[in-house]
Amino acid sequence: MKAPFLFLLLAGLPAAAIEKPVYKVLEADKERKVELREYADIPVATAPMGGMQNQDGSFMKLFQYISGDNDGKQKIAMTSPVFMQTTAKDRGPAGSGRMSFMIPAEVARAGAPAPDGKDVTLGKIKGGRIAAIRFKGHKSEEKRQAAVQALQAWITEKKWTPAGKPFFAYYNPPWTPGIFRRNEVLIRIK
Numbered sequence: 001m002k003a004p005f006l007f008l009l010l011a012g013l014p015a016a017a018i019e020k021p022v023y024k025v026l027e028a029d030k031e032r033k034v035e036l037r038e039y040a041d042i043p044v045a046t047a048p049m050g051g052m053q054n055q056d057g058s059f060m061k062l063f064q065y066i067s068g069d070n071d072g073k074q075k076i077a078m079t080s081p082v083f084m085q086t087t088a089k090d091r092g093p094a095g096s097g098r099m100s101f102m103i104p105a106e107v108a109r110a111g112a113p114a115p116d117g118k119d120v121t122l123g124k125i126k127g128g129r130i131a132a133i134r135f136k137g138h139k140s141e142e143k144r145q146a147a148v149q150a151l152q153a154w155i156t157e158k159k160w161t162p163a164g165k166p167f168f169a170y171y172n173p174p175w176t177p178g179i180f181r182r183n184e185v186l187i188r189i190k
Helices: 002-016 058-066 105-110 141-157
Strands: 023-029 034-039 042-049 082-086 097-102 121-125 128-135 167-170 183-188
Touching: 034 141, 042 058, 042 082, 058 097, 128 141, 141 183
Parallel strands: none
Antiparallel strands: 023 034, 034 128, 042 097, 042 121, 082 097, 082 167, 128 183, 167 183
């Protein structure tokens, strides 16, 4: 009896213990698990990837950057979520998408160190109004597309105009069981 409780407690700790972007909820539909949020700019380190199924080592490039592969040899805390933006086709040529780690606020204020690797760049995810829907489970094309369609339907109902393609946010480490995972689809709103 104690072991399952401890497992449940520990499964949620990794995502709860690290810095996440701050946003204000402007509107929510709790039943559908959708929200309209207002974000400030999110400073990020970014690496190219070939699509959701072909990440071309992008995670390791970003992990090396935060582990000290930068001009300051500075170790940077891991944040959540990992953002992924792709082209319309999930499996595209190298560079058809990108993976980003959020730079912690304190590091961003002090000036994030420049990456040593040529494949990692610093930038930002522009703030503004963004619609979001949560979904659970491990990454799969079917789950992503179902969530995209549900979010697009909500946006259409609200008569909002999307600005750009959907992008994804994954909050948990890969070992987190599917039922405890927090994943999101995000679509910018004009």
